[in-house]
Amino acid sequence: DAKTTQPNSMESNEEEPVHLPCNHSTISGTDYIHWYRQLPSQGPEYVIHGLTSNVNNRMASLAIAEDRKSSTLILHRATLRDAAVYYCILRLNTPLVFGKGTRLSVIA
Amino acid sequence: DADVTQTPRNRITKTGKRIMLECSQTKGHDRMYWYRQDPGLGLRLIYYSFDVKDINKGEISDGYSVSRQAQAKFSLSLESAIPNQTALYFCATSDGFRDSATDTQYFGPGTRLTVL
Numbered sequence: 269d270a271k272t273t274q275p276n277s278m279e280s281n282e283e284e285p286v287h288l289p290c291n292h293s294t295i296s297g298t299d300y301i302h303w304y305r306q307l308p309s310q311g312p313e314y315v316i317h318g319l320t321s322n323v324n325n326r327m328a329s330l331a332i333a334e335d336r337k338s339s340t341l342i343l344h345r346a347t348l349r350d351a352a353v354y355y356c357i358l359r360l361n362t363p364l365v366f367g368k369g370t371r372l373s374v375i376a
Numbered sequence: 377d378a379d380v381t382q383t384p385r386n387r388i389t390k391t392g393k394r395i396m397l398e399c400s401q402t403k404g405h406d407r408m409y410w411y412r413q414d415p416g417l418g419l420r421l422i423y424y425s426f427d428v429k430d431i432n433k434g435e436i437s438d439g440y441s442v443s444r445q446a447q448a449k450f451s452l453s454l455e456s457a458i459p460n461q462t463a464l465y466f467c468a469t470s471d472g473f474r475d476s477a478t479d480t481q482y483f484g485p486g487t488r489l490t491v492l
Contacts, residue, residue: 300478311466311483311484311485312419314480355418359477359478363421363424363481364419364481
């Protein structure tokens with residue numbers, strides 16, 4: 269599986285937008301970009317996924333660079349409940365392979 | 377009721393004991409997975425099953441075995457537990473109706489296992 273690079277941790281103020289970056293310079297043309305998050309003491313949960321175009325859903329937006337070598341997960345208004353570890357995962361017909369992710373702290 | 381359940385939620389056992397962790401799902405999904413998570417690390421895949429007759433090893437299958445008793449049930453066994461198998465274990469399911477690259481995995485609440 270192609271590798272992703274994420275910052276170990278980030279901090280955000282409550283009700284402000286958060287941009288979580290992910291670098292994946294070795295991505296192949298058919299790898300999908302998935303984001304999952306893990307809230308404290310819970311199993312991971314799906315956030316969003318995309319291939320080439322930007323994607324929006326009720327939880328977040330995914331912005332994918334034109335060359336697909338990087339992507340950004342956007343939380344439009346961070347809440348305390350968004351404090352979690354966020355995983356950026358490249359996927360091609362395989363189960364999810366998790367890295368260490370980015371630990372997001374949200375400050376009230 | 378939760379769609380993916382794991383039993384037990386917590387277990388303390390001794391080195392050399394046989395342990396079984398169970399996973400049940402009511403989502404009607406064909407695909408099931410077992411992961412372990414060590415402190416500060418991401419999840420690592422142990423085994424996965426795409427249907428009742430299909431079992432595949434993951435990244436770290438040594439020391440573990442699995443049984444897919446039915447579509448809804450997938451059990452993980454530690455034949456002879458050792459202390460470095462102390463971890464948080466997660467079960468997951470996915471529908472597999474679409475391409476494996478895009479189906480969503482749904483995770484259970486986890487089982488915290490301590491091997492003394």
